[in-house]
Amino acid sequence: MTVTVNGETVDLAPPVTVAALVATRTDQRRVAVARNGEVVPRSEWASTPLSDGDEVEILVAVAGG
Amino acid sequence: MADVFSIGGVSLPSRLILGTGGVPSLEVLSRAVAASGTALVTVALRRVEASTSGALAEVLEQCGVRLLPNTAGCFTAREAVRTARLAREAFETDWVKLEVIGDERTLLPDPVELLDAAEQLVADGFTVLPYTNDDPITARRLADIGCAAVMPLGSPIGSGLGIRNPHNISLIREVVQVPVILDAGVGTASDAALAMELGCDGVLLASAVTRARSPELMALAMRNAVDAGRLAFRAGRIERRWHAQASTQDAGRAAL
Numbered sequence: 001m002t003v004t005v006n007g008e009t010v011d012l013a014p015p016v017t018v019a020a021l022v023a024t025r026t027d028q029r030r031v032a033v034a035r036n037g038e039v040v041p042r043s044e045w046a047s048t049p050l051s052d053g054d055e056v057e058i059l060v061a062v063a064g065g
Numbered sequence: 066m067a068d069v070f071s072i073g074g075v076s077l078p079s080r081l082i083l084g085t086g087g088v089p090s091l092e093v094l095s096r097a098v099a100a101s102g103t104a105l106v107t108v109a110l111r112r113v114e115a116s117t118s119g120a121l122a123e124v125l126e127q128c129g130v131r132l133l134p135n136t137a138g139c140f141t142a143r144e145a146v147r148t149a150r151l152a153r154e155a156f157e158t159d160w161v162k163l164e165v166i167g168d169e170r171t172l173l174p175d176p177v178e179l180l181d182a183a184e185q186l187v188a189d190g191f192t193v194l195p196y197t198n199d200d201p202i203t204a205r206r207l208a209d210i211g212c213a214a215v216m217p218l219g220s221p222i223g224s225g226l227g228i229r230n231p232h233n234i235s236l237i238r239e240v241v242q243v244p245v246i247l248d249a250g251v252g253t254a255s256d257a258a259l260a261m262e263l264g265c266d267g268v269l270l271a272s273a274v275t276r277a278r279s280p281e282l283m284a285l286a287m288r289n290a291v292d293a294g295r296l297a298f299r300a301g302r303i304e305r306r307w308h309a310q311a312s313t314q315d316a317g318r319a320a321l
Contacts, residue, residue, distance in 0.1 A: 006114060028122075039150045059111060060113045064086045065086040
Protein backbone atom coordinates (compact mmCIF):
# COMPACT_ATOMS: atom_id res chain seq x y z
CA MET A 1 0.00 0.00 0.00
CA THR A 2 1.04 3.58 -0.53
CA VAL A 3 0.96 6.01 2.37
CA THR A 4 2.04 9.64 2.55
CA VAL A 5 4.19 10.29 5.61
CA ASN A 6 5.10 13.90 6.34
CA GLY A 7 4.55 14.79 2.71
CA GLU A 8 6.58 11.89 1.26
CA THR A 9 5.06 8.90 -0.48
CA VAL A 10 6.19 5.57 0.94
CA ASP A 11 5.34 1.98 0.07
CA LEU A 12 4.55 -0.22 3.04
CA ALA A 13 3.65 -3.88 3.27
CA PRO A 14 0.46 -4.15 5.32
CA PRO A 15 -0.40 -4.56 8.06
CA VAL A 16 1.35 -1.52 9.56
CA THR A 17 0.00 0.23 12.63
CA VAL A 18 0.53 3.88 13.51
CA ALA A 19 2.70 2.71 16.41
CA ALA A 20 4.95 0.71 14.09
CA LEU A 21 5.32 3.60 11.68
CA VAL A 22 6.16 6.09 14.45
CA ALA A 23 8.81 3.72 15.83
CA THR A 24 10.65 3.88 12.49
CA ARG A 25 10.80 7.69 12.63
CA THR A 26 11.58 8.78 16.17
CA ASP A 27 12.23 7.59 19.69
CA GLN A 28 11.14 10.87 21.24
CA ARG A 29 8.47 10.73 23.91
CA ARG A 30 6.57 13.89 22.94
CA VAL A 31 5.10 12.95 19.58
CA ALA A 32 1.78 13.71 17.92
CA VAL A 33 0.26 11.88 14.98
CA ALA A 34 -2.42 13.03 12.58
CA ARG A 35 -4.02 10.58 10.16
CA ASN A 36 -5.96 12.21 7.35
CA GLY A 37 -6.03 15.43 9.36
CA GLU A 38 -7.39 13.93 12.56
CA VAL A 39 -5.44 13.34 15.76
CA VAL A 40 -4.68 9.71 16.56
CA PRO A 41 -4.38 9.55 20.37
CA ARG A 42 -1.29 7.72 21.58
CA SER A 43 -3.52 5.16 23.29
CA GLU A 44 -4.84 4.15 19.86
CA TRP A 45 -1.56 3.99 17.94
CA ALA A 46 -1.09 0.25 18.41
CA SER A 47 -4.65 -0.55 17.39
CA THR A 48 -4.82 1.79 14.39
CA PRO A 49 -3.77 0.10 11.13
CA LEU A 50 -2.82 2.29 8.19
CA SER A 51 -4.80 2.05 4.98
CA ASP A 52 -3.77 2.59 1.39
CA GLY A 53 -3.83 6.31 0.57
CA ASP A 54 -3.58 7.48 4.19
CA GLU A 55 -1.88 10.79 4.83
CA VAL A 56 0.06 10.72 8.07
CA GLU A 57 1.83 13.54 9.88
CA ILE A 58 4.32 12.70 12.64
CA LEU A 59 5.17 15.80 14.65
CA VAL A 60 7.56 16.61 17.49
CA ALA A 61 8.51 19.64 19.53
CA VAL A 62 10.74 22.28 17.99
CA ALA A 63 11.79 25.66 19.30
CA GLY A 64 9.17 28.29 18.53
CA GLY A 65 7.80 31.66 19.61
CA MET B 66 2.28 41.91 49.68
CA ALA B 67 0.96 39.07 47.56
CA ASP B 68 0.87 39.85 43.87
CA VAL B 69 -0.36 36.62 42.38
CA PHE B 70 -0.27 36.01 38.63
CA SER B 71 -2.54 33.26 37.47
CA ILE B 72 -3.86 32.00 34.17
CA GLY B 73 -6.87 29.71 33.97
CA GLY B 74 -6.76 29.19 37.72
CA VAL B 75 -3.09 28.19 37.74
CA SER B 76 -0.79 30.56 39.59
CA LEU B 77 2.58 31.16 37.99
CA PRO B 78 5.62 32.31 39.98
CA SER B 79 6.89 34.51 37.13
CA ARG B 80 5.20 37.07 34.90
CA LEU B 81 7.72 36.42 32.17
CA ILE B 82 6.82 33.82 29.54
CA LEU B 83 9.72 32.74 27.38
CA GLY B 84 9.51 31.73 23.75
CA THR B 85 12.16 29.38 22.43
CA GLY B 86 12.19 30.37 18.74
CA GLY B 87 15.64 31.28 17.46
CA VAL B 88 17.56 29.68 20.29
CA PRO B 89 21.05 28.61 19.15
CA SER B 90 21.26 25.41 21.26
CA LEU B 91 19.50 23.49 23.98
CA GLU B 92 22.34 24.30 26.36
CA VAL B 93 21.93 28.05 25.81
CA LEU B 94 18.18 27.62 26.21
CA SER B 95 18.55 25.86 29.55
CA ARG B 96 20.72 28.65 30.89
CA ALA B 97 18.39 31.35 29.57
CA VAL B 98 15.35 29.64 31.08
CA ALA B 99 17.09 29.42 34.45
CA ALA B 100 18.22 33.06 34.32
CA SER B 101 14.77 34.29 33.29
CA GLY B 102 13.01 32.66 36.24
CA THR B 103 10.14 31.82 33.90
CA ALA B 104 7.62 29.10 34.68
CA LEU B 105 6.07 28.88 31.22
CA VAL B 106 7.87 28.28 27.94
CA THR B 107 6.49 28.03 24.41
CA VAL B 108 7.20 25.23 21.96
CA ALA B 109 6.02 24.50 18.41
CA LEU B 110 5.16 21.30 16.55
CA ARG B 111 6.88 20.38 13.31
CA ARG B 112 7.46 17.28 11.21
CA VAL B 113 9.96 14.98 12.88
CA GLU B 114 12.48 15.31 10.01
CA ALA B 115 12.64 19.07 10.56
CA SER B 116 13.49 18.70 14.23
CA THR B 117 17.10 19.71 14.70
CA SER B 118 16.98 20.42 18.39
CA GLY B 119 16.73 16.83 19.65
CA ALA B 120 14.72 16.34 22.77
CA LEU B 121 13.60 19.94 23.29
CA ALA B 122 10.50 19.04 25.28
CA GLU B 123 12.46 16.76 27.59
CA VAL B 124 15.09 19.44 28.23
CA LEU B 125 12.41 21.98 29.10
CA GLU B 126 10.65 19.53 31.38
CA GLN B 127 13.96 19.02 33.18
CA CYS B 128 14.07 22.81 33.67
CA GLY B 129 10.83 22.41 35.62
CA VAL B 130 8.77 24.71 33.42
CA ARG B 131 5.28 24.23 32.07
CA LEU B 132 5.06 23.92 28.28
CA LEU B 133 2.88 26.23 26.23
CA PRO B 134 2.49 24.81 22.71
CA ASN B 135 1.81 27.31 19.97
CA THR B 136 0.08 27.12 16.62
CA ALA B 137 2.75 29.10 14.79
CA GLY B 138 2.54 28.98 11.03
CA CYS B 139 -1.21 28.43 10.88
CA PHE B 140 -3.17 30.66 8.53
CA THR B 141 -6.66 29.28 9.08
CA ALA B 142 -8.83 28.40 12.05
CA ARG B 143 -9.01 24.83 10.75
CA GLU B 144 -5.21 24.42 10.74
CA ALA B 145 -4.86 26.08 14.13
CA VAL B 146 -7.51 23.93 15.77
CA ARG B 147 -5.96 20.76 14.38
CA THR B 148 -2.50 21.87 15.49
CA ALA B 149 -3.77 22.64 18.99
CA ARG B 150 -5.36 19.19 19.24
CA LEU B 151 -2.10 17.56 18.13
CA ALA B 152 -0.16 19.63 20.64
CA ARG B 153 -2.54 18.60 23.40
CA GLU B 154 -1.84 14.99 22.53
CA ALA B 155 1.94 15.41 22.32
CA PHE B 156 2.46 17.58 25.38
CA GLU B 157 -0.45 16.47 27.55
CA THR B 158 -1.58 20.02 28.18
CA ASP B 159 -4.76 21.80 27.20
CA TRP B 160 -2.98 25.17 27.22
CA VAL B 161 -2.32 26.67 23.82
CA LYS B 162 -0.82 29.88 22.52
CA LEU B 163 -3.19 30.41 19.64
CA GLU B 164 -1.61 32.07 16.63
CA VAL B 165 -3.49 32.45 13.37
CA ILE B 166 -1.45 34.54 11.00
CA GLY B 167 -2.87 36.59 8.17
CA ASP B 168 0.23 37.51 6.25
CA GLU B 169 3.72 36.05 5.90
CA ARG B 170 5.51 39.35 5.60
CA THR B 171 4.11 40.98 8.74
CA LEU B 172 3.03 37.83 10.62
CA LEU B 173 0.13 39.89 11.93
CA PRO B 174 -2.84 37.97 13.33
CA ASP B 175 -5.96 37.38 11.23
CA PRO B 176 -8.68 38.37 13.71
CA VAL B 177 -11.52 36.64 11.86
CA GLU B 178 -9.79 33.26 11.79
CA LEU B 179 -8.44 33.84 15.30
CA LEU B 180 -11.88 34.39 16.82
CA ASP B 181 -13.24 31.34 14.99
CA ALA B 182 -10.38 29.14 16.22
CA ALA B 183 -10.58 30.52 19.77
CA GLU B 184 -14.29 29.75 19.96
CA GLN B 185 -13.78 26.16 18.80
CA LEU B 186 -10.88 25.54 21.16
CA VAL B 187 -12.60 27.04 24.21
CA ALA B 188 -15.61 24.80 23.45
CA ASP B 189 -13.22 21.85 23.26
CA GLY B 190 -11.90 22.55 26.77
CA PHE B 191 -8.64 24.29 25.92
CA THR B 192 -7.07 27.05 27.99
CA VAL B 193 -6.64 29.47 25.12
CA LEU B 194 -4.02 32.25 25.12
CA PRO B 195 -4.53 34.07 21.84
CA TYR B 196 -1.84 36.15 20.16
CA THR B 197 -3.81 39.12 18.91
CA ASN B 198 -3.56 42.56 17.38
CA ASP B 199 -3.31 45.56 19.68
CA ASP B 200 -7.01 46.17 19.09
CA PRO B 201 -9.16 46.54 22.22
CA ILE B 202 -12.31 45.36 20.44
CA THR B 203 -10.76 42.11 19.22
CA ALA B 204 -9.28 41.59 22.68
CA ARG B 205 -12.70 42.06 24.27
CA ARG B 206 -14.26 39.61 21.83
CA LEU B 207 -11.58 37.03 22.65
CA ALA B 208 -12.14 37.48 26.38
CA ASP B 209 -15.92 37.24 25.91
CA ILE B 210 -15.49 33.95 24.04
CA GLY B 211 -13.75 32.55 27.12
CA CYS B 212 -10.04 32.88 26.41
CA ALA B 213 -7.96 32.57 29.58
CA ALA B 214 -5.83 35.61 28.66
CA VAL B 215 -5.33 37.95 25.74
CA MET B 216 -1.89 38.51 24.26
CA PRO B 217 -1.71 41.69 22.19
CA LEU B 218 1.39 42.36 20.13
CA GLY B 219 3.68 45.29 20.88
CA SER B 220 4.91 45.22 17.28
CA PRO B 221 5.45 42.49 14.67
CA ILE B 222 7.02 39.18 15.73
CA GLY B 223 10.79 39.33 15.83
CA SER B 224 10.89 43.03 14.87
CA GLY B 225 12.24 44.29 18.18
CA LEU B 226 10.31 47.52 17.58
CA GLY B 227 8.90 47.58 21.09
CA ILE B 228 5.39 48.80 21.87
CA ARG B 229 4.14 50.85 18.91
CA ASN B 230 0.79 51.73 20.44
CA PRO B 231 1.04 51.96 24.21
CA HIS B 232 -2.34 53.68 24.36
CA ASN B 233 -4.08 50.64 22.88
CA ILE B 234 -2.31 48.31 25.27
CA SER B 235 -3.62 50.41 28.18
CA LEU B 236 -7.10 50.36 26.66
CA ILE B 237 -6.98 46.57 26.35
CA ARG B 238 -6.00 46.35 30.02
CA GLU B 239 -9.09 48.43 30.81
CA VAL B 240 -11.63 46.49 28.76
CA VAL B 241 -10.89 42.87 29.67
CA GLN B 242 -10.91 41.08 33.02
CA VAL B 243 -8.55 38.26 32.02
CA PRO B 244 -4.75 38.65 32.15
CA VAL B 245 -3.19 40.78 29.40
CA ILE B 246 0.18 39.50 28.25
CA LEU B 247 2.22 41.60 25.89
CA ASP B 248 3.37 39.25 23.16
CA ALA B 249 5.80 40.04 20.35
CA GLY B 250 7.91 43.03 19.48
CA VAL B 251 9.95 43.33 22.67
CA GLY B 252 13.50 44.27 21.71
CA THR B 253 15.15 45.06 24.99
CA ALA B 254 14.52 45.30 28.71
CA SER B 255 12.90 48.76 28.66
CA ASP B 256 10.19 47.46 26.31
CA ALA B 257 9.29 44.73 28.81
CA ALA B 258 9.32 47.23 31.68
CA LEU B 259 7.04 49.57 29.72
CA ALA B 260 4.57 46.75 29.07
CA MET B 261 4.33 46.10 32.79
CA GLU B 262 4.10 49.83 33.62
CA LEU B 263 1.14 50.04 31.24
CA GLY B 264 -0.59 47.45 33.40
CA CYS B 265 0.08 44.26 31.49
CA ASP B 266 -0.01 41.18 33.69
CA GLY B 267 2.87 39.51 31.91
CA VAL B 268 5.22 39.61 28.95
CA LEU B 269 5.92 36.88 26.40
CA LEU B 270 9.12 37.27 24.44
CA ALA B 271 11.45 35.05 22.47
CA SER B 272 13.78 36.70 19.95
CA ALA B 273 14.85 39.47 22.32
CA VAL B 274 16.48 36.77 24.44
CA THR B 275 17.26 33.95 22.02
CA ARG B 276 18.89 36.23 19.44
CA ALA B 277 20.68 38.50 21.92
CA ARG B 278 24.47 38.37 21.97
CA SER B 279 24.17 36.78 25.41
CA PRO B 280 20.78 35.10 25.79
CA GLU B 281 21.47 34.28 29.42
CA LEU B 282 22.26 37.90 30.36
CA MET B 283 19.28 39.23 28.41
CA ALA B 284 17.03 36.68 30.11
CA LEU B 285 18.16 38.07 33.46
CA ALA B 286 17.62 41.62 32.19
CA MET B 287 14.07 40.73 31.14
CA ARG B 288 13.35 39.13 34.48
CA ASN B 289 14.44 42.29 36.28
CA ALA B 290 12.60 44.53 33.80
CA VAL B 291 9.33 42.66 34.25
CA ASP B 292 9.71 42.79 38.02
CA ALA B 293 10.65 46.49 38.00
CA GLY B 294 7.84 47.41 35.63
CA ARG B 295 5.31 45.54 37.71
CA LEU B 296 6.50 47.21 40.91
CA ALA B 297 6.33 50.63 39.26
CA PHE B 298 2.80 49.93 38.06
CA ARG B 299 1.70 48.89 41.52
CA ALA B 300 3.51 51.82 43.13
CA GLY B 301 1.74 54.33 40.86
CA ARG B 302 3.84 56.69 38.81
CA ILE B 303 3.73 60.47 39.30
CA GLU B 304 1.76 62.63 36.90
CA ARG B 305 3.62 64.06 33.96
CA ARG B 306 3.98 67.86 34.20
CA TRP B 307 4.79 70.43 31.55
CA HIS B 308 7.02 72.49 33.82
CA ALA B 309 9.34 71.67 36.66
CA GLN B 310 8.20 71.16 40.20
CA ALA B 311 10.97 71.75 42.73
CA SER B 312 11.66 68.79 44.92
CA THR B 313 13.53 70.95 47.42
CA GLN B 314 11.43 73.42 49.39
CA ASP B 315 11.82 77.13 48.67
CA ALA B 316 11.07 78.21 52.24
CA GLY B 317 14.18 79.00 54.24
CA ARG B 318 16.36 79.67 51.23
CA ALA B 319 19.32 81.89 52.17
CA ALA B 320 19.69 85.44 50.76
CA LEU B 321 23.11 85.26 49.15
